[in-house]
Amino acid sequence: MNDDRLYAIGEVARRTGLSVSAIRFYADAGIVEPAGHTAAGHRLYDVHAIARLEFVGTLRELDAGLDDIRRLLAGGVTLTDLATAHLSRLDERERRIRSRRAVLRTIVKQHTEAEQVILMHKLAGLSDHDRDRLIDDFWNEISDGLDASPAFVDLLRSHRPILPEEPSTEQLEAWIELANLVQDQDFRRAVRQQLHDLCALDGAGVMMAPEMLSAFDRGGAVLQEAHEAQQAGLPSDSARGREIAGRYVEFMRGISGEPDSPEYRRRLAVDVLRVEELHLQSIEEAAAPADPHTRYQSLVSTINGTAQEAAAFMPFAWLSAALSASA
Template sequence: MNELYPIGDVARRTGLSVSAIRFYADEGVVTPTGLTEGGFRQYDVHAIARLELVRTLRDLGASLDDIRQVLAAETTLHDLAATHLRLVEGQLRQFRARRAVLRTIVRQHTTTEQVSLIHKLVSMSDDDRDRLINQFWDFVTEGLDVHPSYPDRLHSQRPRLPEEPSTEQLEAWIELAEIVQDEEFRTAVRDFFRRAFGTEKGKLMATPEMMARAERHRKLLLEARAAQQAGVPADSRQARDIAERVAADAAEFTAALTGEHDPDRARRGIVEFDRNGKAAQWRAKSTGLKLLTRYQSLLATINGTPKPDPDQATAVREWMAAALS
């Protein structure tokens, strides 16, 4: 026998109010299974299950017409869910963008004149972002007397916001878009590159051959960092092997740049590494380098890649120094 339940029991089972159940009945969404002699509505388990589905779909934002179509089998639950999923994802993207704008306004004490600009930046298309970054690197590399492949390499350092960026990624993009349009920032970075590549040695550094060597050395340093972070003891054979290979590669790099091949000097350069040495002092004084590092840090946040970390690099250098000592 199909047991019937009074509307009060149905309300407790479904979590709907009595008035909501009556509303759905009056709208023809889920009608009562039967009536008592006194005219009170009653529902069987099938009707209760339909009411539970109605509640779930309403919580997910479905309209009464959508629900009627599902219950009447005029549309599938899958198709309805897919449609609403697209709507929800679109709303989430908008909310993330709004949150990023609001957090930027609060953090930077943004003026009313800047609000529209920030909103415009966060709403940019991929093409607009590419155009903005190209304009920045065009300005920075204008008149830079180096191999033409090097400016192309710099132009490739661009943000790639994912389809569903986080608030942090959007905030990073807002800041990046602002600084690449800042005249002082652009000029400082341009001057840094002109100083760095204004000599014959600097021009040689920007050739494809030296860039390939630099990339090879970077991968060796990444290997060293992975070992150091994995807890490989500095006095182990593995650590010494890695440090020796880094030193040998550094010697070859220097030889290609200056013509002088001195493996012992390269090893001493690692062993005598000092966190407060000349390199650290130079980095602290170089405004252009600090600004470029900020650009790269924001880029890493946007693209979801590791950020430049001077402290981490120092720890790896000290680990290699201990391995060779």
């Protein structure tokens, strides 16, 4: 374009892609005024005004407000400040949209009654503090009078939902379902009865003792080491594999009291494969839970984003091979 030429509004509209009415509106609003007028009073624009109009059009497509654009062009705010503030507003709008989408999908899935819609909308927008208080209230009732060690009760309470700052629709849907469940008295009674029955089983006191729970933590740490070694591509019969196998043997000997021997290690190798079967079974049960506490755990895993991690945690065959190699 010729820097000295003035362009009629129709030509400006063609070059910028803006409508004639939009260009007039920006001029009347004092955002991009014309460079001059014809004798008949028609607006004329130079190349600088056209460039500003294209810039304004881009900002409007990004949903920037007129007041912000006016302040930007007047030098009252920088483009970075404007973009930062606008991005924050868009992020908040996106969070609200995800929340509404989750509520609507839950309504469709559960054939929700009209009176429950308001509650669902409130549940989706609860603060971190309110969510914690809701879960604490649930576990306070469930664990009251439970014949179990404080360590076991703490372990139960520790598996709680932590909704991320930017949850997916799936995570929000899981939270809405969980929040509804933990407030439902029938669900509370079912979980409470299930845990009381568990604590009444023969040998439950020994399995739930702090010493045993601590031992399970150590066993879990060894399994995590095996998982990391497998993910790193280390052979099960490598020096690292034999070291991890030895640590697992020491862990199991602390529980069983049996002496270390090649036969003991081969038996553990078979037992570990049985653990793998149980792990796969637990994943299947989480996908289609048959009992209330499993449903609670499944929803928490979805909310916390750990469901896929649990499915990918398969170090058992690797550890079994390491135990066999070490025997």
